[in-house]
Amino acid sequence: MTTNGWLQIACFLLAILAVTPLLGAYMTRVFTRQHTWLDPLLGPTERFIYRVTGVDGRREMRWTEYAVAVLLFSGVSMLVLYALQRLQGVLPWNPQRFGGVAPALAFNTAASFATNTNWQAYAGESTMSYLTQMAGLAYQNFVSAATGIAVAIAVIRGIAQRERETLGNFWVDLVRATLWVLLPIAIVGALFLVSQGVVQNLRPYDTARTVEGATQVIAQGPVASQEIIKQFGTNGGGFFNANSAHPFENPTPLTNFVEMLGIFAISAGLTYTLGSMTGSRRHGWAIWAAMAVLCLAGVTVTYWAEAHGNPLLSAAGADQTPGIGSSGGNMEGKEVRFGIANTALFSTVTTDASCGAINGWFDSFTPVGGLVPLANLQLSEVVFGGVGAGLYGVVVYVVLSVFIAGLMVGRTPEYLGKKIQAFEVQMAMLTVLVFSLVILTFTAVASVSPGVGTSSILNPGPHGLSEILYAYSSGAANNGSAFGGLNANTPWYNTTIGLTMLVGRFFMIIPPLAMAGSLSRKKPVPPSLGTFPVTTPLFTALLVGVIVIVGALTFFPALSLGPIVEHFLMQSGRVF
Secondary structure, three states, rough: OOEEEHHHHHHHHHHHHHHHHHHHHHHHHHHHHOOOOOOHHHHHHHHHHHHHHHOOOOOOOEEHHHHHHHHHHHHHHHHHHHHHHHHHHHHOOOOOOOOOOOOHHHHHHHHHHHHOOOOOOOOOHHOOOOHHHHHHHHHHHHHHHHHHHHHHHHHHHHHHEEEEEEEEEHHHHHHHHHHHHHHHHHHHHHHHHHHHHHHEEEOOOOEEEOOOOOOOOOOOOEHHHHHHHHHOOOOOOOOOHHHHHOOOOOOOOOHHHHHHHHHHHHHHHHHHHHHHHHHHHHHHHHHHHHHHHHHHHHHHHHHHHHHHHOOHHHHOOOOOOOEEEOOOOOOOOOOOHHHHHHHHHHHHHHHHOOOOOOOOOHHHHHHHHHHHHHHHHHHHOOOOOOOOOOHHHHHHHHHHHHHHHHHOOOOOOOEEOOOOOHHHHHHHHHHHHHHHHHHHHHHHHHHHHOOOOHHHHHOOOOHHHHHHHHHHHHOOOOOOHHHHHOOOOOOOHHHHHHHHHHHHHOOHHHHHHHHHHHHHHOOOOOOOOOOOOOOOOOHHHHHHHHHHHHHHHHHHHHHHHHHHHHHHHHHHOOOO
């Protein structure tokens, strides 16, 4: 670990701190229908969309209707994307003449992008046409992210409102999240990435002659426009198989910094929006602080593990000490232009949020370095989390924290002037239990099924278990990153991971919406001496503790059989 590395990490956290109130205040104005500088341009566009689609923007929805709208929109979007993949062989903008995608893979990909997961069991540059990339995948990058933001805003309204039956209008929230938040960022960000060397064209692939005289096909395409929304929308699906490690997606340290900033920006801003719309900005900052503490802890452990290197490589004669010509540590699976510090930071950031973008290969990390991304997924992606998903996910843990605090003082818990009762706790526990159930059930079945599960792993033993466990954790958390070393493009994994992604998305949306609907109907309760404040460092500490304990109690046995035992095998000098 070096001073320079820590300074880069500190600069990133300071940048997130700076952008939080700016973007958070802007989103507050957007979703409370206050005037913004984009209104003269986007207002007529919004009204035109409502007129064409028949949406009454003034009509609000109860939580049940809001949830049905989310499910119907996502379901139709998924079907359209499935059809687009199957038919891409006869559709235009396919200069490489790729054929239709196989049914199981098309299902997996459609479920992946419709749920904001963007898990890819394929190499993008050799599977998807330009039309599928733009009209299918990039479109889903926008609308799946906007759906998450819309649900988060509905949950915030439920907390903020008093004695109301409705949570807003899903179609209005979806349109405003797309037009006012995601689209301006994508336009400006794509132009920036192009200026840094990210590819953006519709040309056929080039063929080049290498120094050795061999022929190499150089893939390209509309990359920058998809790259920026995959980061700011916490989608993560790469145009290329190498994802953000590819120089056409992420060519410089500056683009690397901006792409990491994009992963956290909207999710961090939503904590400020929560504070603004509920009238308690200190509460929003308390949640932000809890997320920042967990993020910093993950970065510290990963950076330490990777900087200390692999003793098995040292025993084999590799020099892992830092020097003038070498950064030292475990550089396997990492890009030299990013180094260990930025790779450790990127891996933590992308798995804190539900973004599957990677700039290094987790399969090549040390066991403890690989443990952190896996554990981040299993904390339900609430460390800033995905756009929208992180906010409504952390509200679940806030309710559990307030409930535990209420039990400590022997009175009905309260949250921002609302009594937390049995229904809210039941919805919170349902969210936690469904998430862990789907991960552990499919992992257990796959790990004891030689014909369908273990036959796809490249590494036997604890490392292979980590690969399987990571795949289902990534799917359920709607993250989309892969540990590596697992051939997931099989009927078994395409189907089961696809189902895992659907459960991880919609069973994590419906309970928070039900909770928000219940809170919205409640009468305000004035604070008293027995009210546990949710704006203090003590609340932040309690929230961190609840998140960690719930994750540790649920997944520690599985982690013990995977990366933890692998670490001790490495320390003992045994090859795993």
